[in-house]
Amino acid sequence: MWTGAWRRPHSYGDAAAEARHVHEALGLIDVSTLGKLLVEGPDAAAFLELLYPNRFADMTVGRIRYGVLGTDAGRIMDDGTIGRIADKRFYVTTTSTGADTVIEWFDWWNAVWGMDVQVVNLTGALAAVNVAGPRSRELLGRLTDVDVSNDGIAYLDAKEARVAGVPCLILRIGFVGELGYELHFASPYGEYLWDTLLERGADLGIRPFGLEPQRILRLEKMHIIVGQDTDSESNVLEAGMSWIAKLDKDDFVGKWALEHVQARGFREQLVGFEMANGVVPAEGGQIVVDGCSAGRVTSARLSPYLGKAIGMAWVRPQLAAEDTQIEIKVDGRLEAARVRLKPFFDAEGARLRA
Template identity: 35%
Template sequence: MAQRTPLHAVHVRAAARMVEFAGWDMPVQYAGILAEHEAVRERAGIFDVSHMGEVIFRGPKALASLQRLFTNDLSRCQDGQAQYGALCRESGGIVDDVVVYRRSAEDLLVCVNAANRQKDFDWLHGHAFGAEVTNESDAWGQLAVQGPLAPEVVQKLTSVRLSSVGTYRFTEGEVAGVRCMVARTGYTGEDGFELFCPADAAPRLWAALMEAGQPEGLAPCGLGARDSLRLEMAYRLYGQDMDDGTTPLEAGLGWVVKLDKGDFVGREALVKQKEAGLSRKLVGFVLTEPGIPRHGYPVLQEGKPVGTVTSGTKSPSLGTAIGLAYVPPALAAEGSTFAVEIRGRPAAAKVVKTPFYAKKPRPQ
């Protein structure tokens, strides 16, 4: 039986369309994916992301231990700052992509993907290097309020001065009387906050936000809009765009791999791969002929398969078909062309710079 978040009953009462995702019964849409996508791009939307996991590193060895498991450099991360990166195997394959919230050098929260809750905990606990590692996933609820008007909505319910919380920064405070970790992070490309709260308080927090956000047109949003929003930004989705068999260098995440920071699990393999050269790269592309690319569709060059689409959709914001695909390095440069096989028919495609979507400046 699929697991349920603390907000499951709220979604069912709101007549959300529920689907199983990563072992969880989750809302895929409320009013509709296009309407929810537009709400986040133009106003504000609220997502239940309580299916994500939280693994905590504590103790005198917490920072040093996590530093040895994480591709990014936590020594450059200050208390109250979040950092994106990957956990790798010795082979360089990606265990997961995660966000680390540094509460102190002896208290770090690792936010992991829903499908990887147990796998990541087992991996982290098994390579703890002396830190105390606990899985607190069931204790937390997580709500994401995203969009250009998201700060106004959340500010109504808290005395925390949100303007002082920078991007990828966080603080502690009450929101609607609920003690939260308030983080200026997200998965949509828009401004907004992810609110980590006690699991049993999540329904109360959701209700307060929905009421406070009525003047701004705050819309409840499902996984469908979350996926189209993240793809317009070319944000990777674990299990689809990358997995244990791909490295961060291949997945275009070299910017969060700090090979000069000292040793970490997977570093030796990544150094060798970088020196030898990549055999494939993840690129963004648009179709220049009709069609919609989907996960698993073949990439063709001169009629022969040379790669694979990992994500694809018709962009709601741009009206064009966009996607991510692994291709040989010779086809990875911006402007390169290939075809995507869609139901037995080749559709022309072109490599473009990502993100696909540029955030609109707010009127002053």
């Protein structure tokens, strides 16, 4: 299936089984399509602080944070992770379709600000895979000499190490909600490292999984997909990520717009929902209250692990409360659902931090 300019496997035959297997054992997915940027220079931290609503200057070397990039009008344009790999060097990932837009955005603002920072697009030069599941640490331990215990590589750590002899940047992050590691490395090693991971993980039950299983798994954690769960008007406050907007910072791109949203109040909010009877509504389906449209579905899937039909939707603010009953139009009839504000799976993140 196509994702922007990239063609990626939908699945390897059974998307539901692949999603369940990541929870129960060990999965491997190619995430080389992620945008990958190097931001380096004396002003690198200050530069990122101005571009993103959250903080990066206080990060210690070897740590990662999630970041949502906003326009000067406060609208969500991209998201990804930012890892501090040296005092004046940051490794930034973007969505698979966002790398070119993000680097143009970075360059445009740096032309305005004139800061002492360089931005390099490494997207094509680096490959990346995500090893995920309860057995991922055991597999990684077989292939590297570094300490892979929770003390050695903690959640949201970034560490450079050799994996199967290949120099890698290991990012311990979890888009799919399980213990996992992203390995970023020079793209000529891509096929070799993929085959080696499958070979050395065979007795652990490793299986590749595709984009559709990944989307099921991320939905269980209520992780957004920019452009699907967001649109041209979405901002981090109404999208349920107010924690990411550090409005006490002196300035950042879009700050005034987010302050305006906070002052005027929310017009809609992004929430999760759980269907009462297991039917999966269409993405774009309408939330209905008293015969009138009160929101729209952005994502919906049947979770094979949870045995529930789950999704995300934009709703009126008065509906954005835990366990609020809503109705969703499905094939011309109204089906009952309840609002959920916490992730459907591992709400406290114990599996990610294990």
